[in-house]
Amino acid sequence: xxxxxxKYVCMRILVIEDDPxxxxxxxxxxxxxxxxxxxxxxxKDGLFLATTEDYDALIVDRMLPELDGLTIIxxxxxxxxxxxxxxxxxxxxxxxxxxxxxxxxxxxxxxPFAFAELxxxxxxxxxxxxxNLQNGDTKLYAGDLELxxxxxxxxxxxKTIDLQSREFQLLEYMMxxxxxxxxxxxxxxxxWDYHFDPQTNVxxxxxxxxxxxxxxxxxxxxxxxxxxxxxxxxx
Amino acid sequence: MQDxxxxxxxxxxxxxxxxxxxxxxLVFTILCGAxxxxxxxxxxxxxxxxxxxxxxAALDAEIRYIEALGERDVLxxxxxxxxxxxxxxxxxxxxxxxxxxxxxxxxxxxxxPKNNHRYAAKIYTSKNAQRILVGTDITSISKKFKxxxxxxxxxxxxxxxxxxxxxxxxxxxxxxxxxxxxTARDIMNTGDLSRRLEVGSKWDDLxxxTIVLNALxxxxxxxxxxxRQVSxxxxxxxxxxxxxxxxxxxTLPESKNKDELLDEADHILNTFNALLRIxxxxxxxxxxxxxxxNLKNLLDDVAEFYAPLAEExxxxxxxxxxxxxxxxxxxxxxxxxxxxxxxxxxxxxxxxTVKLTLTQKHNDTLITVQDSGVGIADNEKNxxxxxxxxxxxCRSTHGxxxxxxxxxxVIKLHGGTITVKDNNPGLKIITIL
Numbered sequence: 001x002x003x004x005x006x007k008y009v010c011m012r013i014l015v016i017e018d019d020p021x022x023x024x025x026x027x028x029x030x031x032x033x034x035x036x037x038x039x040x041x042x043x044k045d046g047l048f049l050a051t052t053e054d055y056d057a058l059i060v061d062r063m064l065p066e067l068d069g070l071t072i073i074x075x076x077x078x079x080x081x082x083x084x085x086x087x088x089x090x091x092x093x094x095x096x097x098x099x100x101x102x103x104x105x106x107x108x109x110x111x112p113f114a115f116a117e118l119x120x121x122x123x124x125x126x127x128x129x130x131x132n133l134q135n136g137d138t139k140l141y142a143g144d145l146e147l148x149x150x151x152x153x154x155x156x157x158x159k160t161i162d163l164q165s166r167e168f169q170l171l172e173y174m175m176x177x178x179x180x181x182x183x184x185x186x187x188x189x190x191x192w193d194y195h196f197d198p199q200t201n202v203x204x205x206x207x208x209x210x211x212x213x214x215x216x217x218x219x220x221x222x223x224x225x226x227x228x229x230x231x232x233x234x235x
Numbered sequence: 236m237q238d239x240x241x242x243x244x245x246x247x248x249x250x251x252x253x254x255x256x257x258x259x260x261l262v263f264t265i266l267c268g269a270x271x272x273x274x275x276x277x278x279x280x281x282x283x284x285x286x287x288x289x290x291x292a293a294l295d296a297e298i299r300y301i302e303a304l305g306e307r308d309v310l311x312x313x314x315x316x317x318x319x320x321x322x323x324x325x326x327x328x329x330x331x332x333x334x335x336x337x338x339x340x341x342x343x344x345x346x347x348p349k350n351n352h353r354y355a356a357k358i359y360t361s362k363n364a365q366r367i368l369v370g371t372d373i374t375s376i377s378k379k380f381k382x383x384x385x386x387x388x389x390x391x392x393x394x395x396x397x398x399x400x401x402x403x404x405x406x407x408x409x410x411x412x413x414x415x416x417x418t419a420r421d422i423m424n425t426g427d428l429s430r431r432l433e434v435g436s437k438w439d440d441l442x443x444x445t446i447v448l449n450a451l452x453x454x455x456x457x458x459x460x461x462x463r464q465v466s467x468x469x470x471x472x473x474x475x476x477x478x479x480x481x482x483x484x485x486t487l488p489e490s491k492n493k494d495e496l497l498d499e500a501d502h503i504l505n506t507f508n509a510l511l512r513i514x515x516x517x518x519x520x521x522x523x524x525x526x527x528x529n530l531k532n533l534l535d536d537v538a539e540f541y542a543p544l545a546e547e548x549x550x551x552x553x554x555x556x557x558x559x560x561x562x563x564x565x566x567x568x569x570x571x572x573x574x575x576x577x578x579x580x581x582x583x584x585x586x587x588t589v590k591l592t593l594t595q596k597h598n599d600t601l602i603t604v605q606d607s608g609v610g611i612a613d614n615e616k617n618x619x620x621x622x623x624x625x626x627x628x629c630r631s632t633h634g635x636x637x638x639x640x641x642x643x644x645v646i647k648l649h650g651g652t653i654t655v656k657d658n659n660p661g662l663k664i665i666t667i668l
Contacts, residue, residue, distance in 0.1 A: 025482045029485075098524070110508075192536065192540060194569040194570075196570040199574060199638055202544050202577075205544050228485075
């Protein structure tokens with residue numbers, strides 16, 4: 001596991017998953033990343049825990065014995081519980097993703113997934129819950145880099161950096177999630193807004209272009225690569 | 236597939252004239268007609284000849300008998316015979332001349348009003364220059380002869396009936412076979428094996444054949460589904476242990492080996508995922524995602540997404556797009572054209588050109604991707620959409636061999652077609668939605 005230097009937030013996570021192998025794999029990884037994990041191996045127990053305990057994030061398998069994942073999320077949403085939930089699915093059909101998100105899930109991940117992908121997504125969801133207050137800001141900062149959302153200007157060390165609109169969006173999304181690992185798929189989904197599978201490393205090419213504008217000529221790199229996971233922007 | 240189907244498309248429904256059953260019916264009719272006509276002719280010829288001969292013989296015998304009687308001036312009273320004295324040099328009596336006709340040299344035929352019988356007669360001049368008309372009753376023979384004539388006419392009518400029936404049968408057969416051929420051609424062109432031939436009726440041979448062909452189609456479909464199912468099941472069943480393996484690799488301590496192992500595992504998982512994804516698209520389960528989309532914006536995004544990659548290789552990437560909207564699956568279409576553009580850039584040399592165009596032609600939306608790469612040989616053009624097919628020139632490059640299969644599945648899901656042409660140099664992929 002690559003362990004990036006990141007803003008350390010300890011989260012309490014509930015994993016509802018009936019496959020013991022997958023469950024222990026997720027629980028072990030989350031614990032290693034410094035989070036507290038509770039587990040349930042069927043829908044009923046899962047729903048009980050989710051409604052009685054206070055969690056920062058839920059990881060819910062779609063297909064569960066007793067009660068399926070979508071029903072659990074619908075039920076807790078109906079009760080006014082807004083705990084961010086990520087749905088795991090073995091089916092992976094596009095149709096499912098839409099259904100999952102409509103039922104109140106905040107994110108959707110298809111099995112098999114890299115653990116880094118799940119961790120990155122869970123941490124972003126957990127942080128969103130805590131940092132919602134920041135929404136009023138019109139300027140984002142990372143070290144000596146400043147991004148103005150209104151004038152759409154990027155300034156580093158007093159110098160204006162010219163960015164194309166997609167590069168601006170890329171930087172904006174990464175700066176909004178400063179300190180969090182952003183995977184390539186997350187960039188595709190949020191910056192380009194398409195769910196697809198690029199055959200080549202096009203995302204890396206986009207990032208390296210952005211990097212050449214933002215980091216070139218400066219001692220400290222703002223955009224860092226996290227091996228096996230994605231990218232991170234740090235102060 | 237492309238080559239074959241285009242050839243099939245060119246051969247239109249067969250004309251009746253070219254149909255084997257029609258030609259056979261025609262030959263059969265001609266032979267039948269010729270047989271009937273010759274038979275009729277011979278019957279007519281022989282009966283008429285025989286009739287004339289026997290009549291003449293009977294009359295001559297009668298005349299000899301009268302000659303033998305000599306000067307006694309007494310006429311015999313044979314039944315069925317007629318003797319009339321005629322005036323010297325005078326024509327025939329009035330009551331005879333009204334219905335007179337000539338049968339043969341020196342023999343006349345007339346209706347005798349006194350008993351309303353038909354007679355054949357010769358005029359005999361005796362030694363004392365007395366002209367006597369000697370007749371013999373031919374009423375019954377002539378009736379039989381008339382009957383024979385009617386029989387001939389009936390035979391010809393019968394042949395005409397056969398001609399008509401043959402025509403009707405051949406039209407029926409040709410129409411039915413054309414229907415079967417059209418449906419079969421459609422099935423080949425669209426690859427839609429779930430279609431069946433229309434069974435017209437169960438009693439005729441063609442109906443029977445259609446039922447058998449439908450059973451054959453069902454079997455082919457079953458086998459095709461089985462093959463797909465097997466590969467899907469393999470992919471599906473192997474995905475779980477592979478995922479487990481991948482997560483086990485992830486927990487290994489950092490090393491160069493670990494990254495290689497992860498890459499390898501990811502490659503296999505990607506292949507399986509792509510395979511399963513194609514199957515799901517082909518099963519047409521994803522039409523639920525169809526919504527109106529602006530194709531120009533979508534293709535703009537694809538081109539923009541690949542622009543840095545093209546720039547890295549100094550490839551001149553241009554997008555000429557008209558403003559067109561249609562109903563479709565946004566993510567899948569993006570994926571399809573991303574795959575095409577990815578290939579185009581991958582196979583174009585440094586400094587080459589890649590062109591993406593979107594135009595409207597009549598009711599069709601045309602999207603072409605042109606590159607200036609190595610292109611592909613003609614015999615490979617129909618294979619590149621097959622799963623796991625990798626061209627001779629790209630075996631060494633990175634990929635799953637499923638990219639174009641996915642494109643083809645997506646285009647088919649949208650009811651479109653995809654064709655491959657030479658761009659000289661390079662390749663031109665034309666998709667019509």
